[in-house]
Amino acid sequence: MNALILYGTETGNAEACATAISQVFADTVDTEVHDLADMTPQAMLEADADLVVFATATYGEGEFAGGGAAFFEALREAKPNLGGLRFAVFGLGDSYYTTFNQAGETAATMLTTLGGTHVGHTARHDTSSGDDPEETAQEWAREILAVLATPVVS
Ligand SMILES: Cc1cc2nc3c(=O)[nH]c(=O)nc-3n(C[C@H](O)[C@H](O)[C@H](O)COP(=O)(O)O)c2cc1C
Known part of the structure; x- marks a missing residue:
């Protein structure tokens, strides 16, 4: 199994979380971590990953950080x-803002609307909570691995 982990950041937290997620995945999943600034939708699809993590x-007004906007x-x-695309979203924001974690929600809605399958729940890390973003990301990554390991009953 392989996963593409893509991050959109202004000050580095999302990149650190992407790395933290890849460390949790490393035992069972081949991972590649990329800045969204260096990625296009076409290149993402051509990578044919079993899971894409954002x-x-x-x-701002609920906008994507860094390369996420483009x-x-x-x-x-x-x-x-x-x-056929399975995706998961780790959002970072601050509940100080009325648009708390809007980019993560927008990403999940857009990817689902285009036919993607949402794995797990969209994480909403809150800077105001004081929780360590990387620890939160690792905990969430373990949940995602557990969801992926659960057989689908049809
Ligand atoms: C100028 C500024 C504007 C921000 N605007 C929002 C916002 O609208 N909504 C939100 O949930 N978080 C907002 N945040 C919080 C960041 O999303 C949060 O600190 C995040 O961890 C930053 O991640 P990064 O280091 O990957 O850029 C803002 C932070 C700053 C400094």
């Missing part, structure tokens, strides 16, 4: 069929 912070705008324009 670690994205929120800024990536999700390109996705919005191209509207590729994401049937």
Whole structure:
């Protein structure tokens, strides 16, 4: 199994969380970590990963941090069929803002609307909570691994 872990960051937290997630995955999953600034929707699909993880912070009026803005705008324009894509979202934000973690929610909605399958729950790390982002990311990554290991009953 292989996973692509993509992050959108302004000040480094999302990148640190992406690395923390890859460390948890490392025993069972082959992972690649990339900045969303260096990724396009087409390159993501061509990677044909079993799981794509988005670690994205929120800024401004609920906008994507860093390369997330261009990536999700390109996705919005191209509207590729994401049937067959499994994804998970680790959001970072601050409950001080009314748009708390809006980018993570927007990402999950957009990816689902285009046909992707959402694995686990969208994490909402809160800077105001004082929780360590990397520890929160590792805990969440273990939950995602547990969901992936659970057989689907049809
Ligand atoms: C100028 C500024 C604006 C921010 N705007 C928001 C926001 O609108 N919504 C939110 O949930 N968090 C907001 N945050 C909090 C960041 O998303 C949060 O600190 C996050 O951990 C930063 O991640 P990064 O280091 O990967 O950029 C803002 C932070 C700063 C410094």
